[in-house]
Amino acid sequence: MTTQRKPPSNATRRNEASRRAILAAAFELVQEVGYAKLSIEGIAARAGVGKQTIYRWWPSKGAVLFDAFLMLSEQPDGGESALPDTGDLEADLKAVLRATVEELNDPRYDEPMRALNTEITHDPALAALYAERLDGPMRELKKGRLRSAQRAGQLAEDLDLDVAVDMIWGPLLNRWLQRAGGLTPGYADSVVETALNGLRPRR
Amino acid sequence: MTTQRKPPSNATRRNEASRRAILAAAFELVQEVGYAKLSIEGIAARAGVGKQTIYRWWPSKGAVLFDAFLMLSEQPDGGESALPDTGDLEADLKAVLRATVEELNDPRYDEPMRALNTEITHDPALAALYAERLDGPMRELKKGRLRSAQRAGQLAEDLDLDVAVDMIWGPLLNRWLQRAGGLTPGYADSVVETALNGLRPRR
Amino acid sequence: MTTQRKPPSNATRRNEASRRAILAAAFELVQEVGYAKLSIEGIAARAGVGKQTIYRWWPSKGAVLFDAFLMLSEQPDGGESALPDTGDLEADLKAVLRATVEELNDPRYDEPMRALNTEITHDPALAALYAERLDGPMRELKKGRLRSAQRAGQLAEDLDLDVAVDMIWGPLLNRWLQRAGGLTPGYADSVVETALNGLRPRR
Amino acid sequence: MTTQRKPPSNATRRNEASRRAILAAAFELVQEVGYAKLSIEGIAARAGVGKQTIYRWWPSKGAVLFDAFLMLSEQPDGGESALPDTGDLEADLKAVLRATVEELNDPRYDEPMRALNTEITHDPALAALYAERLDGPMRELKKGRLRSAQRAGQLAEDLDLDVAVDMIWGPLLNRWLQRAGGLTPGYADSVVETALNGLRPRR
DNA sequence: AGATAATCGAGACGGTACGTCCGGTCTTGCC
DNA sequence: GGCAAGACCGGACGTACCGTCTCGATTATCT
Numbered sequence: 001m002t003t004q005r006k007p008p009s010n011a012t013r014r015n016e017a018s019r020r021a022i023l024a025a026a027f028e029l030v031q032e033v034g035y036a037k038l039s040i041e042g043i044a045a046r047a048g049v050g051k052q053t054i055y056r057w058w059p060s061k062g063a064v065l066f067d068a069f070l071m072l073s074e075q076p077d078g079g080e081s082a083l084p085d086t087g088d089l090e091a092d093l094k095a096v097l098r099a100t101v102e103e104l105n106d107p108r109y110d111e112p113m114r115a116l117n118t119e120i121t122h123d124p125a126l127a128a129l130y131a132e133r134l135d136g137p138m139r140e141l142k143k144g145r146l147r148s149a150q151r152a153g154q155l156a157e158d159l160d161l162d163v164a165v166d167m168i169w170g171p172l173l174n175r176w177l178q179r180a181g182g183l184t185p186g187y188a189d190s191v192v193e194t195a196l197n198g199l200r201p202r203r
Numbered sequence: 204m205t206t207q208r209k210p211p212s213n214a215t216r217r218n219e220a221s222r223r224a225i226l227a228a229a230f231e232l233v234q235e236v237g238y239a240k241l242s243i244e245g246i247a248a249r250a251g252v253g254k255q256t257i258y259r260w261w262p263s264k265g266a267v268l269f270d271a272f273l274m275l276s277e278q279p280d281g282g283e284s285a286l287p288d289t290g291d292l293e294a295d296l297k298a299v300l301r302a303t304v305e306e307l308n309d310p311r312y313d314e315p316m317r318a319l320n321t322e323i324t325h326d327p328a329l330a331a332l333y334a335e336r337l338d339g340p341m342r343e344l345k346k347g348r349l350r351s352a353q354r355a356g357q358l359a360e361d362l363d364l365d366v367a368v369d370m371i372w373g374p375l376l377n378r379w380l381q382r383a384g385g386l387t388p389g390y391a392d393s394v395v396e397t398a399l400n401g402l403r404p405r406r
Numbered sequence: 407m408t409t410q411r412k413p414p415s416n417a418t419r420r421n422e423a424s425r426r427a428i429l430a431a432a433f434e435l436v437q438e439v440g441y442a443k444l445s446i447e448g449i450a451a452r453a454g455v456g457k458q459t460i461y462r463w464w465p466s467k468g469a470v471l472f473d474a475f476l477m478l479s480e481q482p483d484g485g486e487s488a489l490p491d492t493g494d495l496e497a498d499l500k501a502v503l504r505a506t507v508e509e510l511n512d513p514r515y516d517e518p519m520r521a522l523n524t525e526i527t528h529d530p531a532l533a534a535l536y537a538e539r540l541d542g543p544m545r546e547l548k549k550g551r552l553r554s555a556q557r558a559g560q561l562a563e564d565l566d567l568d569v570a571v572d573m574i575w576g577p578l579l580n581r582w583l584q585r586a587g588g589l590t591p592g593y594a595d596s597v598v599e600t601a602l603n604g605l606r607p608r609r
Numbered sequence: 610m611t612t613q614r615k616p617p618s619n620a621t622r623r624n625e626a627s628r629r630a631i632l633a634a635a636f637e638l639v640q641e642v643g644y645a646k647l648s649i650e651g652i653a654a655r656a657g658v659g660k661q662t663i664y665r666w667w668p669s670k671g672a673v674l675f676d677a678f679l680m681l682s683e684q685p686d687g688g689e690s691a692l693p694d695t696g697d698l699e700a701d702l703k704a705v706l707r708a709t710v711e712e713l714n715d716p717r718y719d720e721p722m723r724a725l726n727t728e729i730t731h732d733p734a735l736a737a738l739y740a741e742r743l744d745g746p747m748r749e750l751k752k753g754r755l756r757s758a759q760r761a762g763q764l765a766e767d768l769d770l771d772v773a774v775d776m777i778w779g780p781l782l783n784r785w786l787q788r789a790g791g792l793t794p795g796y797a798d799s800v801v802e803t804a805l806n807g808l809r810p811r812r
Numbered sequence: 813a814g815a816t817a818a819t820c821g822a823g824a825c826g827g828t829a830c831g832t833c834c835g836g837t838c839t840t841g842c843c
Numbered sequence: 844g845g846c847a848a849g850a851c852c853g854g855a856c857g858t859a860c861c862g863t864c865t866c867g868a869t870t871a872t873c874t
Binding site: 034035036114117118120121122124127128130131135146153154155156157159160162163164166167169170171172173174175177178179180181187190191194195196197198199200201202 | 327331359372376384398400
Binding site: 826 | 844845846847848849850851852853854855856857858859860861862863864865866867868869870871872873874
């Protein structure tokens with residue numbers, strides 16, 4: 001797997017242009033032809049690159065895909081982002097989840113994300129990398145927002161924030177992955193409300 | 204896809220022994236060699252069957268896998284099963300989720316289930332079939348148990364049971380699919396408690 | 407292999423219509439799709455017949471083809487034919503060879519005849535049958551004409567008529583089978599003249 | 610099709626060892642299993658080569674077979690051979706034809722040669738190649754011998770040498786291909802005598 | 813500045829699997 | 844019993860990719 005930044009220059013004479021072309025080609029191809037028909041050969045051809053250049057730097061198709069997402073997640077600005085914090089936890093969460101719903105429904109990201117999830121589910125090494133580099137940072141942001149609410153007394157004191165994150169985002173991801181029912185803004189709202197209040201009657 | 208029951212026998216002169224051998228071979232193979240190396244050719248060889256016999260009756264590798272699960276889910280006894288209902292909802296749910304955790308951690312089911320999920324996420328037609336034939340009935344059982352609790356006043360009156368089911372089982376499935384953190388009985392308990400009580404402080 | 411005539415009725419309950427349909431289908435198909443793509447399955451489909459009906463009565467594809475030719479050669483009238491005998495041997499032979507050239511060049515017979523030759527060259531049993539039933543009678547006619555000329559003193563007394571027949575018809579067939587050079591009436595004439603006179607200078 | 614010589618090496622990075630292994634395997638296999646059971650798959654397996662390597666360089670099974678013969682015909686020494694010329698045309702021809710008979714009867718060449726003839730008869734492109742590269746040179750040798758005799762006054766002045774060649778070798782090949790009668794030295798002698806003298810009574 | 817060496821595009825190679833076609837056998841139900 | 848229909852096991856087809864392996868032709872430091 002690559003080591004993100006370039007200036008540290010850990011000494012390789014690697015061609016940066018080829019690297020970017022490969023990642024871009026991989027991302028485009030998977031969304032065009034779908035996961036099942038994504039091939040290293042196809043990526044190399046699209047990127048105008050020899051196959052060996054891919055095999056030299058990545059151990060698997062999934063790793064390429066992973067790096068493509070990594071590149072995507074780093075490019076925007078460089079500034080660290082954070083979840084909105086207006087003080088109204090429920091509203092903030094609903095906003096974030098609605099955005100997530102929109103992204104999952106976006107045809108540009110749908111196939112690539114499914115592909116990445118597929119690779120992760122079948123490759124523990126990739127899963128670890130994913131947990132560390134992509135899901136981890138995002139989870140920290142989510143937990144940060146929840147921690148802020150917890151400190152404000154809006155969440156239970158003894159709440160396990162990891163479980164809380166799973167409870168809010170898990171249902172959504174699951175519905176999407178299994179294509180089980182529509183992924184609508186209304187559903188996102190329902191999940192937030194139900195998660196915050198719990199299943200039991202209040203009072 | 205098959206039409207399960209045999210006596211109606213309205214149409215085909217299909218070889219039932221071959222059908223069973225194929226489904227069994229598919230299930231065994233996917234757990235032995237993994238999803239990535241599961242091949243129609245391999246299934247046919249293991250089942251002692253011509254490839255054409257598979258292509259004749261199933262449209263895709265995923266469809267075979269799906270039918271293999273279907274066969275598994277129908278075989279046990281024939282009696283309709285139900286979730287435990289001791290009156291203590293929390294205990295019952297914990298018991299069920301712990302069982303689920305165990306099943307997901309069982310190497311006999313791990314790979315096959317990941318494979319099925321992969322096929323579903325990439326094939327809407329299969330997803331619909333899954334929702335109707337495998338997930339649907341199971342979801343009804345879950346909702347049945349919750350409904351019983353709801354009638355007993357243990358759950359909020361206006362609770363959307365589908366959302367509730369997602370909230371309880373979604374986090375588990377997600378953790379498993381993405382290999383994000385350990386899938387332990389303790390985690391199952393946490394999820395049940397947190398889902399029932401909600402994230403907010405009670406009182 | 408079948409036993410041509412029907413009334414002797416050696417007791418089978420064979421369906422004559424199917425037999426004719428099969429032979430006709432075989433002949434048509436080989437001329438339409440070529441020898442390489444001629445299949446039993448295709449013949450059965452075209453003839454509206456079950457595959458088993460073919461396998462029941464013929465031992466090989468070549469045998470079907472052979473019978474198709476046999477049917478063709480028997481159908482015309484029933485009267486035994488003979489080669490022309492005007493007294494002018496050279497003219498008669500040229501006429502016959504020109505007709506042969508025409509037949510070999512006829513797209514209706516070209517492919518089927520090549521197919522039959524192919525089967526014969528690779529199947530001694532079929533070759534024997536061919537010699538007995540198709541080539542034999544024709545060779546007798548040819549030898550008959552030559553014998554008549556021989557008796558008239560137009561051919562050498564000690565001439566081996568089989569060799570003579572080979573010498574006249576062999577070059578033609580060979581050129582055709584190997585596609586070696588054009589198969590023209592002029593070539594036919596040349597062959598006749600050269601065969602009659604021999605390669606040596608006369609006188 | 611190949612371009613024989615290696616030093617020019619203008620274009621491809623072709624593996625010469627694989628090429629030879631394929632041709633050798635093809636030749637051996639056709640004589641072992643027969644034309645009908647000769648398969649590209651079998652050739653590849655025997656040659657220890659991927660199927661694609663065959664499909665990459667040859668358009669058809671027949672082309673492989675053809676090249677196998679080509680390799681055979683080029684390998685012996687490199688020196689141009691010629692037909693014997695003792696001055697006694699009849700004896701020379703008989704010797705050559707007897708050798709041909711022996712070769713056609715040799716089980717090592719029988720099947721391969723039948724296979725090649727079959728491919729040629731069904732593939733005009735291959736036939737042209739055969740005429741140019743295999744039959745052509747051999748025919749020139751034959752015509753060379755005849756021309757020498759012609760100049761010595763042993764053959765008719767106006768004799769068409771192509772027809773003459775057909776007349777001498779055609780009957781033999783035909784008998785062999787159609788398995789029509791035995792292919793004996795005596796037959797070879799008969800053909801030579803009859804061809805030289807012609808069918809008509811001399812004087 | 814020239815030598816040295818790793819990377820690059822290209823693509824041949826031995827393989828595996830694809831999805832299709834057909835060979836020859838067997839079974840079912842009609843006639 | 845023959846027959847049309849067609850499922851079945853098996854084997855080969857010709858294609859697509861896999862991951863490895865040369866081949867020159869750039870680079871890109873390191874003498």
